[in-house]
Amino acid sequence: MDVQLKRGILDICVLTALLKEPSYGYKIIKDIQPYMSISESTLYPILRRLEESNAVLVNTQEHNGRLRKYYSITETGRNRITAFLEEWKSMMDIYAFIEGEIKGND
Amino acid sequence: MDVQLKRGILDICVLTALLKEPSYGYKIIKDIQPYMSISESTLYPILRRLEESNAVLVNTQEHNGRLRKYYSITETGRNRITAFLEEWKSMMDIYAFIEGEIKGND
DNA sequence: ACGATATACTATGTGTTGTATAGTATGCAC
DNA sequence: GTGCATACTATACAACACATAGTATATCGT
Numbered sequence: 001m002d003v004q005l006k007r008g009i010l011d012i013c014v015l016t017a018l019l020k021e022p023s024y025g026y027k028i029i030k031d032i033q034p035y036m037s038i039s040e041s042t043l044y045p046i047l048r049r050l051e052e053s054n055a056v057l058v059n060t061q062e063h064n065g066r067l068r069k070y071y072s073i074t075e076t077g078r079n080r081i082t083a084f085l086e087e088w089k090s091m092m093d094i095y096a097f098i099e100g101e102i103k104g105n106d
Numbered sequence: 107m108d109v110q111l112k113r114g115i116l117d118i119c120v121l122t123a124l125l126k127e128p129s130y131g132y133k134i135i136k137d138i139q140p141y142m143s144i145s146e147s148t149l150y151p152i153l154r155r156l157e158e159s160n161a162v163l164v165n166t167q168e169h170n171g172r173l174r175k176y177y178s179i180t181e182t183g184r185n186r187i188t189a190f191l192e193e194w195k196s197m198m199d200i201y202a203f204i205e206g207e208i209k210g211n212d
Numbered sequence: 213a214c215g216a217t218a219t220a221c222t223a224t225g226t227g228t229t230g231t232a233t234a235g236t237a238t239g240c241a242c
Numbered sequence: 243g244t245g246c247a248t249a250c251t252a253t254a255c256a257a258c259a260c261a262t263a264g265t266a267t268a269t270c271g272t
Contacts, residue, residue, distance in 0.1 A: 006114070025248095039231065040250080064238065065238060090107050098190070109258095116259080131219095147223095152259095172268090173221085
């Protein structure tokens with residue numbers, strides 16, 4: 001999928017992956033992969049940004065001798081998703097414009 | 107509208123604005139404004155990129171003593187739009203995923 | 213006459229962000 | 243004991259929207 005198209009939707013996808021239950025980096029990647037390719041070097045910076053903006057909370061726990069960071073979505077995070085669904089309406093208007101113009105000029 | 111959401115769609119909007127007839131910077135901005143805010147410092151670099159990638163052709167003409175650059179869409183440009191419409195299907199899948207998850211967790 | 217506004221384009225610098233690449237470290241299957 | 247899955251960190255880069263500023267002509271209100 002086009003890199004530029006991803007930009008507006010990737011962090012929302014990550015937040016969505018946390019809706020059902022807290023999760024951690026590796027699992028989030030596996031959960032999102034069916035919908036969109038995402039690499040570690042993309043996800044971890046996103047998680048740090050989400051934490052800085054209070055959209056997620058972090059809880060570090062030991063797992064098999066290693067530290068694993070569990071991320072849980074906050075109320076702020078949920079609001080980010082609903083705000084996105086609102087924004088999406090503008091996107092649909094633009095899409096309708098593009099589709100209409102190209103069909104009118106075939 | 108969110109900056110990151112715009113990124114994947116702005117150049118396609120510009121190409122769409124050229125479908126009916128060739129146009130120039132100032133007019134393109136006015137044509138797109140009803141759908142999405144776009145400034146000169148965003149549009150002109152886009153036009154230069156579209157030219158470099160052969161999606162548009164440039165024809166400089168004198169108009170009221172000033173040079174005005176008329177941009178017309180090429181076959182490559184039209185293909186860019188149809189490719190975008192294809193990509194959009196992936197976007198709709200992701201949107202359905204997000205919407206489904208948040209409705210399931212109200 | 214003169215300033216404000218619309219028109220039309222160029223140039224520079226900045227901040228956000230996706231991604232490649234590389235590194236560290238544990239547990240398990242063969 | 244070698245590969246593979248797991249789990250996270252750090253650095254560097256390139257694309258791109260946008261702010262800001264500059265140049266320059268035409269038109270309109272007063």
